[in-house]
Amino acid sequence: MYTVSTYHHGELRPALLRSAAQLLEKRGPQALSLRELARRAGVSHNAPYRHFAGREALLAALAAEGFHRLGEALARTAGRDMGEAYVRFALEHPQLFRLMFGGQLRLARHRELAQAALQPYEALLTVFRAQPSLADAEKAAAAAWALVHGLAHLLLDGHFARQATDPAAFARAVIGAVRFASRPG
């Protein structure tokens, strides 16, 4: 009934994740259906359930991968360029970024995801703690994260379409417009 050699895909999980990532960026999250992924892997429509509890679990896995990649991207940059790196990541993988931060996946429900999601703040915190002149490194790191995060979101959504002909340059300028409160005295 089946060709013997292809009954088992063998690499289904990674294959699914790979085409999921592609499909996500190309057609958005709505177009990302388990069945479509199964089709692309040349496998029955229910096979993915052997590897993911459901659609949401697959998305969570994708997002977790995204957090790791973002963490690495930030770690590769020197302290001051982190903000731009953050925005660049978002602009390069818009749909992935939205999946990660779109609120559709609740962190509490996916341990792996919650774990992965800690990376960006940790990375920022490390840098800010190294600056003793700051009044409050934690608050400053939080503010920095919020700033670049909001900037990324707003750029993606096109809210700065007029002001930002060159998004990267715009991001640099906006980030440059901000100072952090320093220790009194």
Added chain:
Amino acid sequence: MYTVSTYHHGELRPALLRSAAQLLEKRGPQALSLRELARRAGVSHNAPYRHFAGREALLAALAAEGFHRLGEALARTAGRDMGEAYVRFALEHPQLFRLMFGGQLRLARHRELAQAALQPYEALLTVFRAQPSLADAEKAAAAAWALVHGLAHLLLDGHFARQATDPAAFARAVIGAVRFASRPG
């Protein structure tokens, strides 16, 4: 065949929007289906199509309404409290906020929505332009928007769950940790 007095609902469009808003906040965007709304309005499953071109159009209308409400909320506050008001709005209507800024609705496709979406920045810009000491009011306004926007998003997503036992207070503190570059000299 039908009870004469109920064939026409009479207030269907607003009724749909109202229960859509409720359902959105209560069960999230996935649970918001046109059919469910029709059911709640006591109307056939296709009646909503007389008032909205499709699901996306209804979501766009909801989001546009959200932008107007946000704009009004900002306008009601004095200059310095705008940031907190912005965050408060997000925390009070998390799903609506995500709908507005989740990137699922493309501004370019819904004129009314694109128009409504201009309000927040305009409101901020007005305030920042009134401060002549600033080096660049546009950039500062953009930075302020990004800051509060990112803060709202991160709080909603639970990324500050540890640091922010009281989200409003945390927001105040983070916003307070930021200064804007002032005119040299």
Added chain:
DNA sequence: CTCCTATGTTGACAGAAGAAACATTACCGC
């Protein structure tokens, strides 16, 4: 009163998620 247009209704279709029951393969102890 008649006709037109707004608004709702019915019925049908394709596509999706997911559950259940079944088939095939791979691997491990012997």
Added chain:
DNA sequence: GCGGTAATGTTTCTTCTGTCAACATAGGAG
């Protein structure tokens, strides 16, 4: 090698959704 068991895929079925097309009703303009 060999047989059993767990892992991986398949089929089938149910339920839900968005959307289209054809039809029904209500209420106002003439």
